[in-house]
Amino acid sequence: MNRFADALLARPRLTSLVVGVAMLVVLLGLGRLQADMDARSFFAIEDAEAQAFEAFQAAWGREEGLVTAVVPLDAPDLDAIEAVARALEQVPGVTRVHAASRVLRAGPRIGALSVPVPLHTLAVSEEALLADRHLVPRLLSADGRHAAVWVWIDAELDDPTALRPVVQALEAAVGPDVLLGGMPVVRAGLLEVILVNQAVLGPLVVIGVVLLLAWWYRRPHGVVLPLTAALLPPALLLGVMGWVGEPLGILNQVYFTLLPVIAVADALHLLGRYHEERAQGVHQAEAVRTALHRVGGACLLTTVTTAVGLGSLVLAPMPLLSQFGLFGAVGVGLAYVAFVTVLPLTLLAGFASPAVAPRLGGLERLATATLGHPVAVVATTLGVLVAAVVLGSHARVDAVYTDRLPRDHPSTLAARLSDQALGGAVEVPFELESDSSLLDADVLDALEGLEQELLADPRVRAVEGPARGAARLSLAAGGPDHPPDDAARLVDLPGPWREGGRQGLLSLGLRDAGAVAVIAAVDDFEERLDARLGPLGVRASPRSSVAIFYESMLALSHTLIWSLGAAFLACLVLIGVLFRSVRFAALAGCVNAVPIAVGLAVVGAHGWRLDALSAVVFTLGVGVCVDDTIHFLVRYREERLGHDAEAAARRAIVGAGGPMVVTTLVLASGLGVNALSTFPHNQVFAWLGASMVLAALPCDLLLLPVLVVITDPERRAPARSRRPTALAPASRTSR
Numbered sequence: 003m004n005r006f007a008d009a010l011l012a013r014p015r016l017t018s019l020v021v022g023v024a025m026l027v028v029l030l031g032l033g034r035l036q037a038d039m040d041a042r043s044f045f046a047i048e049d050a051e052a053q054a055f056e057a058f059q060a061a062w063g064r065e066e067g068l069v070t071a072v073v074p075l076d077a078p079d080l081d082a083i084e085a086v087a088r089a090l091e092q093v094p095g096v097t098r099v100h101a102a103s104r105v106l107r108a109g110p111r112i113g114a115l116s117v118p119v120p121l122h123t124l125a126v127s128e129e130a131l132l133a134d135r136h137l138v139p140r141l142l143s144a145d146g147r148h149a150a151v152w153v154w155i156d157a158e159l160d161d162p163t164a165l166r167p168v169v170q171a172l173e174a175a176v177g178p179d180v181l182l183g184g185m186p187v188v189r190a191g192l193l194e195v196i197l198v199n200q201a202v203l204g205p206l207v208v209i210g211v212v213l214l215l216a217w218w219y220r221r222p223h224g225v226v227l228p229l230t231a232a233l234l235p236p237a238l239l240l241g242v243m244g245w246v247g248e249p250l251g252i253l254n255q256v257y258f259t260l261l262p263v264i265a266v267a268d269a270l271h272l273l274g275r276y277h278e279e280r281a282q283g284v285h286q287a288e289a290v291r292t293a294l295h296r297v298g299g300a301c302l303l304t305t306v307t308t309a310v311g312l313g314s315l316v317l318a319p320m321p322l323l324s325q326f327g328l329f330g331a332v333g334v335g336l337a338y339v340a341f342v343t344v345l346p347l348t349l350l351a352g353f354a355s356p357a358v359a360p361r362l363g364g365l366e367r368l369a370t371a372t373l374g375h376p377v378a379v380v381a382t383t384l385g386v387l388v389a390a391v392v393l394g395s396h397a398r399v400d401a402v403y404t405d406r407l408p409r410d411h412p413s414t415l416a417a418r419l420s421d422q423a424l425g426g427a428v429e430v431p432f433e434l435e436s437d438s439s440l441l442d443a444d445v446l447d448a449l450e451g452l453e454q455e456l457l458a459d460p461r462v463r464a465v466e467g468p469a470r471g472a473a474r475l476s477l478a479a480g481g482p483d484h485p486p487d488d489a490a491r492l493v494d495l496p497g498p499w500r501e502g503g504r505q506g507l508l509s510l511g512l513r514d515a516g517a518v519a520v521i522a523a524v525d526d527f528e529e530r531l532d533a534r535l536g537p538l539g540v541r542a543s544p545r546s547s548v549a550i551f552y553e554s555m556l557a558l559s560h561t562l563i564w565s566l567g568a569a570f571l572a573c574l575v576l577i578g579v580l581f582r583s584v585r586f587a588a589l590a591g592c593v594n595a596v597p598i599a600v601g602l603a604v605v606g607a608h609g610w611r612l613d614a615l616s617a618v619v620f621t622l623g624v625g626v627c628v629d630d631t632i633h634f635l636v637r638y639r640e641e642r643l644g645h646d647a648e649a650a651a652r653r654a655i656v657g658a659g660g661p662m663v664v665t666t667l668v669l670a671s672g673l674g675v676n677a678l679s680t681f682p683h684n685q686v687f688a689w690l691g692a693s694m695v696l697a698a699l700p701c702d703l704l705l706l707p708v709l710v711v712i713t714d715p716e717r718r719a720p721a722r723s724r725r726p727t728a729l730a731p732a733s734r735t736s737r
Contacts, residue, residue, distance in 0.1 A: 006298075006342070010294075010342070010343065010346060010347070011287065011290065011291055011294075011346065011347075011350060014350050018347050021343045021344065021347065025234075025238065025340075025344075028238050028241040029237060029238065029241045030241065031240070031243070031244030031245035032240055032241050033244065034244035034247075035240055035241075035243060035244035035249070035250060036244075036247075036249045036250070054543070055547070055550060058431075058433055058545040059545075061500070061505070062431070062433075062507060062545075064159060064547075065429055065431060066159050066184075066185040066186065067154050067156070067157070067159050067185075067186065068153070068154055068184050068186075069152075069153040069154075069169070069172060069182055069184040069186050069187055070150050070151070070152060070153075070182070070183045070420060071086060071151040071152075071153060071176060071181070071182055071183075071416075072148055072149075072181040072182075072183065072415075072416045072424070073086050073148065073149045073150070073151060073180050074179055074180070075147055075148060075149055076147075077128060078128045078131045078132060078142060078146035078149075080103040080121060080126070080131070081122060083103045083122070083149045084104070084120075086101070086180060087100075087101040087104065087151050089175045090151060090153050090172060090175055090176060092175065093168070093171045093172050095156050095157055095168045095171070096154070096155055096156075096172075097154045097155065097156045098153075098154040099153050100141075100151070100152045101150075102142045102149055102150075104120045104121070105120070105121045105136060105137065105474075106119065106120065106121070106478040107119065107120075107126075107477060108478060108479060108481075115479070115480075116478075116479055118479065128146060132145075132146055136470065136473075136477070136483075139423065139425050139463060140425035140464040140466065140511060141425075142424075143423035143424055148419055148423050148424060150420070150425065153172065155168050155186060157186070159185070159186060162189045162190050162192060165189055165193075166193055166194060168190075169186060169190040173412075181412045181415050181419065182412055182413060182416060183412070183415075183416025183417050183420060183427065184413070184416075185547070185548075187412070187413040187416075188404070188407060188413050191407045191411055191412075191413050192406060195411075195680060198680075199676075199679045199680065199681050203675055203676060203684075206678070207672045210671045210672065210675060211228075211668050211671065211672055212225050214664070214667050215228055215229075215668065218667075219273075219277075223349075224273065227273060227345060227348060227349075228269045228270055228273065229266075230344065230348075231265045231266055231268070231337075231340065231344070231345060232262035232263075232266040233262065234265070235264075235265045235336050235337035235340055236257055236258055238333075238336045238340065239257055239261065239329065239333035240257075242329070242336070248325065248329060251322065254325070254326050254330075257329075257333055260330065260333075260621075261333045261334070261336075263625070263626065263669060263672075264304075264305075264308060264337050264625060265337040265340065266668060267304075267629050267630075267665045267669070268297075268301040268304070268305075268337070268338070268629075269341060270664055270665045271297050271300070271629075271633055271658075272293050272294065272297045272298075272301075272346075273293075273345075273661070274660050274661030274664070275292070275293040276289050276290060276293040278657060278660075279292050286349075286350070286352065287350060289349075290346050290349045290350050293349075294342065294346050296637075297636075298342055299580075299636070300632045300633050300636045301338065301341060301342075302338065303573075303577070303580060304625065304628060304629045304632055305334055305335065305338040306576065307572055307573035307576055307625075307628065308334045308569065308625050309331040309335060310568075310569060311566065311568060311570075311572065311621065312326075312327045312330035312334065312565070312569075313328065313330075313331040314327065314568050314569070315327025315328075315330070315562075315565055316328050316331075322558075323558055323561060323562075327565075365655055365656045365660065365663075366652075366656055368659070368704075369652040369659075369707070370652070372655070372703070372707055372708060373648055373652060373707060373708065373711060376708040376711070376712055379708045380705070380709075383596060383701070383705050386596065387595070387596055387599055389603070390599035390600050390603035391599055391602075392603075393602070393603035393606045393607045394599055394605065394606045395606065396606035396607075396609075397602050397606040397610070397611075398612060399518070399556065399559050399560065399563070399612040400516045400517050400518050400556075400611040400612070400613065401516065401517040401552060401559070401613040401614075402514060402515075402516045402517070402611070403428075403514060403552070404417035404427050405417075405682060406683065407681070407682070408681065409682075417514060420463075420511075421463070421513040424464075424511075425463050425464035425511035426462070426463035426464060426510075426511030426512045426513050427514040428511070428512040428520055428548050429511060429512075429546065430509070430510045430511075430512055430520075430523075430524055430544060430546040430549060431507055431508070431509045431510075431544075431545050431546060432507070432510070432528070432531060432542045432544055432545065433505070433506075433542070433543045433544075434468070434506040434507065434508055434542055435504065435505055435541045435543075436503070436504050436506070436538075436539060436540045436541075437539035438504070438539060439490065439493070439502065439503035439504060440468045440499055440504070440505075440506040440540065441468065441472065441489045441490045441492060441499065441503040442490065442503075443487070443489070444538060445535075445540060446468065446469055446485050448535060448538055448540075449535075450470075450473075450484070450485060451534075452467075452530075452531070453508075456510060456527070456530075461515070461519075462510055462511065462512060463512065463513060464510070464511035465508070465511070466507075466508070467506070468497065468498050468499055468506045468507075471497035471498045472485035472486065472492055472497065473485050474497075475495055490503070508531070508542065510527065514548075516611070517555055517556050520548065520549060521552055521553060521556070524546065524549045528542060555614060558614045559612060559614050559616075559617055562614055562617030562618065562621070563612070565617075566617060566620050566621050566624065569624075570591075570598075570624060573590070573628050574587045574591050575587065577590050577631075577632065577635070581635060586635055586710075589709045589713065590628070590635070592705075593627070593631055593701045593706045594624060594627045594628055594631060594698075594701070596697060596698075596701045596705070597623055597624065597627045597697040597698040597701060598623075598624060598694075600693055601620055601623055601690055601693060601694040601697075604689060604690050604693045604694075605690065615683050615686065615687060616686065616690060619690045619691045619694070620690075620694070623694030623695055624694075626665070626666075626669060626695050627694070627698035627701065627702065629665075630662045630665070630666075630698060630699070630702040631702050631706060633658050633661070633662065634654055634655075634658050634702055634703075634707070635706075635710070636658075637653075637654040637657050638650055638651060638654040638707075638710055640654075641653040641654050646717060646718050647710065647714040647716075647717030647718070648711050651707040651708075651711050655703060662699060662702060663699065663703075666696065666698070669691075669695045670692045670695045673687065673688050673692045673695065674688050674689075675688070676691075677689060677692075
């Protein structure tokens with residue numbers, strides 16, 4: 003790092019020109035950047051299950067294209083339901099509408115035959131409607147106060163930007179009293195909520211960060227330089243993505259939060275050391291060189307460990323996650339390149355004011371109090387750790403699709419009503435394949451018994467399959483409410499079967515109890531179907547987009563958590579190697595375990611779920627904590643040459659504590675603003691991220707100094723001269 007700094011600063015004008023041109027070329031890639039919100043990027047192309055699901059969709063239609071309109075009723079009113087259905091089918095993009103009012107029943111008789119007619123054209127009593135098992139609860143609630151109208155739309159279902167105008171047209175057609183739910187509404191709603199929150203919260207974050215930086219540094223450059231360091235890396239990464247054809251998608255939007263956090267932390271440490279050197283009368287060029295010497299190596303270590311953690315995701319089988327890891331590692335590298343080039347050159351150009359005196363009084367008193375009471379510091383930390391572990395033990399890995407929007411959002415309310423009163427918010431279709439025909443008498447009898455058995459399961463709200471389909475056709479023809487004895491003659495009529503009855507559909511309406519519960523239920527039902535239908539030559543395969551989404555989300559969460567653990571261990575190993583100290587590696591592990599435990603405690607105490615977003619927040623929080631740990635250890639090792647352990651720790655607190663404090667305040671405020679969001683995941687992001695960042699500060703400023711002192715075997719004597727390294731220079735730069 004020393005040689006690099008000398009070469010960089012030897013010819014600043016030429017270096018600035020080269021760096022500027024290179025970054026301009028990269029930024030030109032922004033004009034080529036495309037957005038792709040395709041949800042199918044969660045699935046591997048080679049995945050046999052995903053390919054079977056695509057074939058199923060081609061044959062039966064995409065269930066994600068279904069919008070459920072929940073209609074409030076004073077009583078079971080088929081005319082009111084039909085009015086909503088007619089309004090919805092007039093919306094451009096709607097291909098089909100189905101409602102209780104359009105269920106066919108036997109009408110006028112022509113000779114020996116009954117003509118099927120829509121139910122709303124007949125005089126049917128309320129009691130008869132509420133007793134109809136083909137209506138309740140899929141299309142009509144048991145109390146008659148709510149009805150479901152199903153709407154199939156023709157739009158680019160994996161692109162929220164294409165769904166949004168269709169959903170808005172549906173909302174305009176039915177008014178605010180009718181609640182719209184389903185995957186299209188959730189996806190369009192996510193886009194709308196994100197855009198609104200970014201428009202409101204983005205400026206608040208910037209204002210808060212600017213005020214904090216202005217208060218701390220009291221100079222324009224103390225605001226402009228950190229903000230530049232925060233904004234440049236994401237722009238560079240987007241430029242690279244534009245040049246190589248990588249689109250901006252569902253998950254990699256996290257770069258906008260992750261990269262600025264990493265970059266601004268490094269910038270504040272460099273700026274803090276520069277101010278310290280300038281306040282002691284060091285010439286500007288020498289202050290820049292010294293700051294880069296002292297801070298650059300530590301920031302390189304934090305960059306490497308973060309890049310290793312993200313890069314490990316390249317091996318994940320999920321394309322979305324693999325690309326996220328690859329370009330995330332590239333972005334971290336770009337953040338470091340900007341840090342070691344743009345900031346030093348800008349400082350050298352004279353942009354910074356002559357001197358900003360560090361605020362050291364509070365840090366000196368903190369150092370004295372901390373090092374004077376080591377037992378109290380360690381005991382307090384252990385108490386906090388035990389309490390955090392107890393609370394964190396309640397955290398669990400899970401995800402719920404229908405609560406991704408605010409609690410009062412129409413789609414959330416519609417899902418809640420579907421779970422409580424209608425046919426359930428999660429539709430799980432099973433594709434049935436028979437060696438003969440699903441309409442054979444023995445198969446149909448088994449299916450009818452199985453459908454009744456499944457309905458008795460408390461996880462199931464509604465069932466629709468070949469047996470019920472055959473019974474419904476019997477009713478429409480004026481027959482009894484059960485499959486006819488000669489059901490094989492129904493094979494050419496519309497029903498949940500195709501290919502001459504050799505293929506069929508058994509759909510279960512489930513409550514959305516979360517990823518773990520839904521996947522467990524699907525696995526259980528698949529086993530039960532195989533046990534009952536297998537001997538009859540019928541195979542059942544789940545083909546639920548929600549179940550596949552949940553499996554992908556759980557896999558993503560587990561992979562990110564594993565990656566977090568791997569990055570944490572890699573960081574400790576690198577600390578041990580580069581500091582040539584097993585003791586420092588062990589101390590770093592102890593210190594950084596505390597904010598992780600605090601984060602888990604926050605999740606457990608609030609009853610939140612550990613999902614992909616939480617795992618990303620943990621990665622961010624641990625990165626900040628490890629960053630400050632490394633900066634403190636570098637400063638401690640530097641001060642240890644010539645001072646005993648306690649004096650070195652005190653000087654390290656005073657010297658490195660300022661940038662650590664301001665970094666924590668900036669990050670905590672930036673994350674905390676998201677608590678004002680109406681988006682539930684933003685609120686989790688805010689509380690979890692801010693709590694981890696705030697917990698990291700006392701660990702690095704209080705616990706770590708105490709531990710390095712009490713574990714130093716020669717703490718009362720100045721350290722002997724050591725061979726210099728990037729993280730442990732042999733002596734201070736001459737002034």
